[in-house]
Amino acid sequence: MFDLEIKNFLQDLSSGANHLNHEIFIVGGYVRNLLVDEFYSKNKSKNYYDIDLVINSNAIEFARDFQRFYQDSHPQHLSYEIIDEFKQFGTVKIKHPEYPLFNIEIASTRTEIYLEPADFPKVTIINDIKKDIPRRDFTINGLLISLNKNDFGEILDYCQGINDIQNGLVRVFHAESFIDDPTRIYRAIRFACEFDFEIESQTLEYLKIATDSPSFSFWLTKRKNRFEIELKKILDLNEKQSSRGLELLKSLKAI
Numbered sequence: 001m002f003d004l005e006i007k008n009f010l011q012d013l014s015s016g017a018n019h020l021n022h023e024i025f026i027v028g029g030y031v032r033n034l035l036v037d038e039f040y041s042k043n044k045s046k047n048y049y050d051i052d053l054v055i056n057s058n059a060i061e062f063a064r065d066f067q068r069f070y071q072d073s074h075p076q077h078l079s080y081e082i083i084d085e086f087k088q089f090g091t092v093k094i095k096h097p098e099y100p101l102f103n104i105e106i107a108s109t110r111t112e113i114y115l116e117p118a119d120f121p122k123v124t125i126i127n128d129i130k131k132d133i134p135r136r137d138f139t140i141n142g143l144l145i146s147l148n149k150n151d152f153g154e155i156l157d158y159c160q161g162i163n164d165i166q167n168g169l170v171r172v173f174h175a176e177s178f179i180d181d182p183t184r185i186y187r188a189i190r191f192a193c194e195f196d197f198e199i200e201s202q203t204l205e206y207l208k209i210a211t212d213s214p215s216f217s218f219w220l221t222k223r224k225n226r227f228e229i230e231l232k233k234i235l236d237l238n239e240k241q242s243s244r245g246l247e248l249l250k251s252l253k254a255i
Helices: 004-019 029-040 059-073 129-135 161-166 183-195 201-211 216-222 224-235 239-251
Strands: 024-027 050-055 081-086 091-095 103-108 110-113 122-125 144-146
Touching: 004 024, 004 050, 004 059, 024 029, 029 050, 029 144, 029 161, 050 059, 059 081, 059 091, 059 103, 110 129, 183 201, 183 224, 183 239, 216 224, 224 239
Parallel strands: 050 103
Antiparallel strands: 024 050, 024 144, 081 091, 091 103, 110 122
16 A cells, blocks of 8 residues: 555654554545556556645644654654644645655644635644545545554545545535635646546536636636646646646636
8 A cells, every 4th residue: 555665654653643642644645546546447646755644633743743753763764854834724844864755744633714715724723533524625635544553554534535536526525615715626627637537516516606706817816826836737637638627627717
């Protein structure tokens, strides 16, 4: 399941979290890509170097505490570096010199409230992984791999994400998802094209409501940089996939 090289560090993370009485999981793209490849056997996803983790605590504080624990318990190894901290969102990026290819980000379990459409959310750190999952964009990105002592390596599905991968569907968690974060419109299209999935019917209706909004052009401007990043990712797909993506964007008047 894991790259043999990074597995050692993931086991160290597991030990550190357990020592500090926390639970830690891999979440998002790594798990999604693993299952897409397993179910379809077409090597559709090749990126296993970006690893997003979530811990039922303040991730920044954990990264600092675990760094000290790691240095004390593994004096023969180099410790990781804390590359960046995003206190507004409770996330931290780390880099380990012994695993230079891997980009690792640790997020706090949290809830999010969007006070204005296309704005940054107001974040509240919580200690419940199940309540964290619905803040995410799509069910296929809400799957977890446990790094905890009693179920290390087990895939956990609290959102029917496995079923949606098996059925080739991109599905949001709630009706306001594309209004809270309109860049999810482009991400929905990117995932549908990249994996040859369909956008689930109710999700497509929510998407159309967002793109039909009189405010959509304002949202495009407000989050211009993020939209441009997502558009580039669509254009970087192979010719067939990117053509389908552009057709979908045009048909939805999202570009």
